[in-house]
Amino acid sequence: MFKMISNISAIAxxxxxxTACASGPNIQSDYDPNVDFSQFKxxxxxxxxxxxxxxxxxxxxxxxxxxxxREMTARGYVEAENADLxxxxxxxxxxxxxxxxxxxxxxxxxxxxxxxxxxNAWGGYGYGTTTNVSQYTxxxxxxxxxxxxxxxxVWEGVAIGRLKKNRSNADLRVAIDKGVTTMFxxxxxxxxx
Numbered sequence: 001m002f003k004m005i006s007n008i009s010a011i012a013x014x015x016x017x018x019t020a021c022a023s024g025p026n027i028q029s030d031y032d033p034n035v036d037f038s039q040f041k042x043x044x045x046x047x048x049x050x051x052x053x054x055x056x057x058x059x060x061x062x063x064x065x066x067x068x069x070r071e072m073t074a075r076g077y078v079e080a081e082n083a084d085l086x087x088x089x090x091x092x093x094x095x096x097x098x099x100x101x102x103x104x105x106x107x108x109x110x111x112x113x114x115x116x117x118x119x120n121a122w123g124g125y126g127y128g129t130t131t132n133v134s135q136y137t138x139x140x141x142x143x144x145x146x147x148x149x150x151x152x153x154v155w156e157g158v159a160i161g162r163l164k165k166n167r168s169n170a171d172l173r174v175a176i177d178k179g180v181t182t183m184f185x186x187x188x189x190x191x192x193x
Contacts, residue, residue, distance in 0.1 A: 025161025027182045035147070035154045037189025043072045043145075044083035050090035063173045064089045067180035068143065076191035085154070088144045093163070096138045101131045137163045143183060157183030 031037075045065055048054055052061040068087055069079060077085070138160065145155035159179050167175075 025159045025179065027157070027159045027179055029155065029157040029183045029186060031155040031188050032153075033188075035188075037154075037187075038192040040084040040147075041078060041191050042080035042083040043068075043077045043085040043087065044080060046086050046088040046146075049088050059169070060172065060176065061089065063176045064143070064180065067177045071180060071184040071187070075187065075189070078191070084148065086146050086148055088142075088146065090142045090144070092140045094138050094140075095135065098134050099131065100134075139163045141179070143180070155187070159183070 045068075049061055049064070051064070052058050065087075073079070139162075141159045143157040144153050146152065147154045157180070
């Protein structure tokens, strides 16, 4: 049961790509500058990837695969069973709390004017500031590219953002695709023919 719940959480986090705030998730990528990416010719996927079930591929896992496949083939890499590079997609959810303190608007003639300047409030009651506390879920999606011969990660894409609810599956697929495209924008190489 716990494994099923963690898989559902992992799928929900992948929704990060499509569910982040209006400004979108923070998407970055990084790679090992000592690796010559043209030395690799083939790629594949871990079975199962971290966001998938043990005996099946999820719909969102399939979308990640399709998007990664498109990016890699565009760079001359070929998908193969015994590939040089393997991809893993993982996700994590974390509950966060945000506390903000803001100044209240200028008060003329006493507190919003109802004291009409005849007297002031006692000190120490926090007049003049407002504190807001909000809770939200932050999701992180990682796409790891692993050199299987060396058993080490050589490239990584990361997306971090707040999760929103009530998105359609079509919206989620589009968001995943856009997120993967953004991650691969600065990919450091192409396959040698």
